[in-house]
Amino acid sequence: xxxxxxxxxxxxxxxxxxxxxxxxxxxxxxxxxxxxxxxxxxxxxxxxxxxxxxxxxxxxxxxxxxxxxxxxxxxxxxxxxxxxxxxxxxxxxxxxxxxxxxxxxxxxxxxxxxxxxxxxxxxxxxxxxxxxxxxxxxxxxxxxxxxxxxxxxxxxxxxxxxxxxxxxxxxxxxxxxxxxxxxxxxxxxxxxxxxxxxxxxxxxxxxxxxxxxxxxxxxxxxxxxxxxxxxxxxxxxxxxxxxxxxxxxxxxxxxxxxxxxxxxxxxxxxxxxxxxxxxxxxxxxxxxxxxxxxxxxxxxxxxxxxxxxxxxxxxxxxxxxxxxxxxxxxxxxxxxxxxxxxxxxxxxxxxxxxx
Amino acid sequence: xxxxxxxxxxxxxxxxxxxxxxxxxxxxxxxxxxxxxxxxxxxxxxxxxxxxxxxxxxxxxxxxxxxxxxxxxxxxxxxxxxxxxxxxxxxxxxxxxxxxxxxxxxxxxxxxxxxxxxxxxxxxxxxxxxxxxxxxxxxxxxxxxxxxxxxxxxxxxxxxxxxxxxxxxxxxxxxxxxxxxxxxxxxxxxxxxxxxxxxxxxxxxxxxxxxxxxxxxxxxxxxxxxxxxxxxxxxxxxxxxxxxxxxxxxxxxxxxxxxxxxxxxxxxxxxxxxxxxxxxxxxxxxxxxxxxxxxxxxxxxxxxxxxxxxxxxxxxxxxxxxxxxxxxxxxxxxxxxxxxxxxxxxxxxxxxxxxxxxxxxxxxxxxxxxxxxxxxxxxxxxxxxx
Ligand SMILES: Cc1cc2nc3c(=O)[nH]c(=O)nc-3n(C[C@H](O)[C@H](O)[C@H](O)COP(=O)(O)OP(=O)(O)OC[C@H]3O[C@@H](n4cnc5c(N)ncnc54)[C@H](O)[C@@H]3O)c2cc1C
Numbered sequence: 001x002x003x004x005x006x007x008x009x010x011x012x013x014x015x016x017x018x019x020x021x022x023x024x025x026x027x028x029x030x031x032x033x034x035x036x037x038x039x040x041x042x043x044x045x046x047x048x049x050x051x052x053x054x055x056x057x058x059x060x061x062x063x064x065x066x067x068x069x070x071x072x073x074x075x076x077x078x079x080x081x082x083x084x085x086x087x088x089x090x091x092x093x094x095x096x097x098x099x100x101x102x103x104x105x106x107x108x109x110x111x112x113x114x115x116x117x118x119x120x121x122x123x124x125x126x127x128x129x130x131x132x133x134x135x136x137x138x139x140x141x142x143x144x145x146x147x148x149x150x151x152x153x154x155x156x157x158x159x160x161x162x163x164x165x166x167x168x169x170x171x172x173x174x175x176x177x178x179x180x181x182x183x184x185x186x187x188x189x190x191x192x193x194x195x196x197x198x199x200x201x202x203x204x205x206x207x208x209x210x211x212x213x214x215x216x217x218x219x220x221x222x223x224x225x226x227x228x229x230x231x232x233x234x235x236x237x238x239x240x241x242x243x244x245x246x247x248x249x250x251x252x253x254x255x256x257x258x259x260x261x262x263x264x265x266x267x268x269x270x271x272x273x274x275x276x277x278x279x280x281x282x283x284x285x286x287x288x289x290x291x292x293x294x295x296x297x298x299x300x301x302x303x304x305x306x307x308x309x310x311x312x313x314x315x316x317x318x319x320x321x322x323x324x325x326x327x328x329x330x331x332x333x334x335x336x337x338x339x340x341x342x343x344x345x346x347x348x349x350x351x352x353x354x355x
Numbered sequence: 356x357x358x359x360x361x362x363x364x365x366x367x368x369x370x371x372x373x374x375x376x377x378x379x380x381x382x383x384x385x386x387x388x389x390x391x392x393x394x395x396x397x398x399x400x401x402x403x404x405x406x407x408x409x410x411x412x413x414x415x416x417x418x419x420x421x422x423x424x425x426x427x428x429x430x431x432x433x434x435x436x437x438x439x440x441x442x443x444x445x446x447x448x449x450x451x452x453x454x455x456x457x458x459x460x461x462x463x464x465x466x467x468x469x470x471x472x473x474x475x476x477x478x479x480x481x482x483x484x485x486x487x488x489x490x491x492x493x494x495x496x497x498x499x500x501x502x503x504x505x506x507x508x509x510x511x512x513x514x515x516x517x518x519x520x521x522x523x524x525x526x527x528x529x530x531x532x533x534x535x536x537x538x539x540x541x542x543x544x545x546x547x548x549x550x551x552x553x554x555x556x557x558x559x560x561x562x563x564x565x566x567x568x569x570x571x572x573x574x575x576x577x578x579x580x581x582x583x584x585x586x587x588x589x590x591x592x593x594x595x596x597x598x599x600x601x602x603x604x605x606x607x608x609x610x611x612x613x614x615x616x617x618x619x620x621x622x623x624x625x626x627x628x629x630x631x632x633x634x635x636x637x638x639x640x641x642x643x644x645x646x647x648x649x650x651x652x653x654x655x656x657x658x659x660x661x662x663x664x665x666x667x668x669x670x671x672x673x674x675x676x677x678x679x680x681x682x683x684x685x686x687x688x689x690x691x692x693x694x695x696x697x698x699x700x701x702x703x704x705x706x707x708x709x710x711x712x713x714x715x716x717x718x719x720x721x722x723x724x725x726x727x728x729x730x731x732x733x734x735x736x737x738x739x740x741x
Contacts, residue, residue: 217738221739221740235740236740238728240740241735242731242732242735244734244738245676245730245732245735245738246676246731248673249673249676249677249734251360252362252653252673253650253677255360255361255362256362256364256649256652257645257648257652259362259363259364260362260364260649260652262364263364263366264364277644280645281644281645281646282649284641284645285645285646285649288646330638332645333637333638333639333640333641333645334634334637334638334641335637336637336644336645337636337639337640337642337644340625340641340644341625341628341630341631341632341640342630344625344626344630345622345623345625345626348625348644349443349622352648353375353439353443353651355366355648355651355652
């Protein structure tokens with residue numbers, strides 16, 4: 001990690017440690033932790049980290065922003081930080097200034113489509129939009145009859161929102177735009193398409209999943225060193241040790257895949273097949289790790305980890321939920337498989353070895 | 356929060372890319388000349404001494420070692436590139452691989468100077484083959500149960516006992532082995548083992564081949580009867596081999612060879628599926644590619660740690676644990692997907708032959724170099740559980 005990434009990540013970590021302690025949040029049934037946390041994050045300029053200063057943001061690098069997302073994953077932060085960062089980033093692609101407050105991106109699935117009508121208004125439906133209900137503005141990616149992509153800033157109150165919750169209990173809503181006039185709309189840069197947005201979102205989710213797994217490993221190791229059964233700490237049983245070693249493996253795989261993809265995107269000159277491989281592989285492998293690793297964390301915790309009082313679910317269920325955002329691992333596996341098949345057998349190893 | 360595990364996204368530097376091109380060009384020439392067939396998995400009993408010498412002549416053996424011993428003072432990352440290209444091409448690396456990866460570094464660390472000067476340059480030239488003598492009939496995972504005795508005599512030691520599962524012993528010129536020089540102590544059951552350099556094909560050493568379920572002969576039983584080893588062939592500390600053997604194993608555990616041994620079936624599946632796959636095949640291939648990419652990123656990251664002079668014991672064990680399980684499952688996943696391959700696929704027969712071999716190979720992958728269970732014990736220790 002570079003020096004400045006460290007500083008930004010440390011700022012985020014400190015805010016999370018002070019205001020987003022999992023135990024405190026879990027006990028606070030009224031959600032009173034949310035406002036002070038969001039305020040502190042906003043004061044530190046983190047939600048608009050990826051927005052250049054001349055567009056009203058703090059102009060952090062991609063790498064710095066990614067390190068914030070890792071930290072957010074380690075704390076399983078349930079405020080729309082990643083979403084607002086992504087929205088700000090999307091708007092900045094078209095040099096549109098971000099609005100203040102909570103934002104999210106529309107669409108959030110590679111299969112949903114938003115279109116630009118002839119009169120410049122927007123129509124379409126997007127499912128599973130994270131935190132849409134909380135967001136005051138949407139950053140929308142839409143395309144017109146010619147197939148050209150535009151980026152728009154939209155007032156959330158102009159859209160129909162059907163509330164839903166994801167596995168982790170966070171908002172995941174259906175957003176319908178019916179000839180909505182955007183606050184601002186500009187063409188997306190050449191080559192920017194929906195896949196690009198989904199992959200950026202997917203890498204954000206990968207970093208969050210990897211972070212959640214790091215925390216699950218940590219609390220599982222700690223618990224196994226505390227819990228006594230059959231007159232020993234359960235950490236002394238070989239079967240438990242092996243389960244934790246597997247959890248460490250899944251956590252390590254997620255971490256390696258996600259940080260590698262983030263590094264690839266942060267340093268990409270063009271969005272070629274190699275960067276696509278990095279981004280997609282991260283989403284696939286981290287999603288697999290969420291399933292395997294989360295399962296082990298629960299096993300090690302026994303019944304206590306299955307209670308709503310315990311913090312484990314804050315990580316495990318969110319990691320599982322994040323698999324579905326911006327294209328599930330099955331969706332991307334098909335896309336990657338097609339790409340590999342089209343390039344042909346002899347080009348597979350060169351692709352893998354190019355990174 | 357403690358970020359206990361770190362896998363930094365190391366990128367191979369540009370000199371590696373140039374080197375990769377050279378290795379690929381060399382391998383293509385050798386394939387064209389008929390030295391080996393890339394579509395035949397690295398059959399463990401194919402021994403091609405000329406290939407070994409050519410690789411040495413290219414400067415690709417002992418790459419990281421000092422020049423005065425014939426090495427090339429290049430980086431671990433450069434060595435990494437050579438290893439993975441050879442592995443993916445199914446090149447016949449058997450004769451030189453153990454010496455280059457493991458035995459050479461042990462000699463560098465523990466052998467007396469005149470032995471280093473004599474042997475290391477020959478390894479670098481690809482002239483000699485090494486075997487590893489750790490396991491015994493009742494000592495595999497429990498290395499410290501080894502019984503083969505080295506009894507002090509005039510000017511050296513007399514060896515009596517049996518090593519087993521010794522890969523390449525039948526073609527090896529040397530073996531680095533651990534023998535019992537004194538009994539374990541009450542306080543330390545690891546005490547009492549010493550590491551020796553054994554010259555093979557000498558009186559008192561008998562090598563008996565052991566067949567494997569793949570139909571190949573790769574490992575052997577090695578019986579020592581009053582075999583004499585001179586004093587200057589002791590490596591390192593008398594009775595202290597346990598420290599040395601564990602650090603030696605670190606070299607064995609994180610490289611690309613630990614997840615690429617059955618990789619060829621994936622390439623062959625992509626070939627058979629063609630450029631317009633159905634959804635099931637596409638998804639299956641996509642997942643496998645994402646997994647191998649991730650494994651490789653982890654392995655490169657560990658190579659970066661070695662290059663930086665760190666000792667990534669836990670990280671290397673994790674890579675070997677999930678890497679070997681992956682390469683073990685790979686042929687089975689490919690088999691499932693291959694059920695949908697068209698009868699007319701041009702490489703169908705090759706794919707089937709490769710699958711047959713890979714599925715037979717699979718059981719050993721999580722045993723050689725330390726079993727899954729033993730590795731997980733090491734990881735657990737690293738996590739502070741033991
Ligand atoms: C292809 C191949 C090549 C090899 N080449 C070499 C070589 O060149 N040189 C060499 O010295 N050795 C070599 N080996 C041997 C290899 O290192 C051993 O097989 C391995 O260390 C396991 O020992 P074992 O076979 O005696 O099994 P055992 O130690 O008897 O183990 C049997 C099973 O019990 C489990 N087990 C044992 N102890 C424990 C424990 N404490 N906790 C949990 N589970 C346990 C093991 O994990 C394993 O599943 C090779 C093996 C193979 C398969």
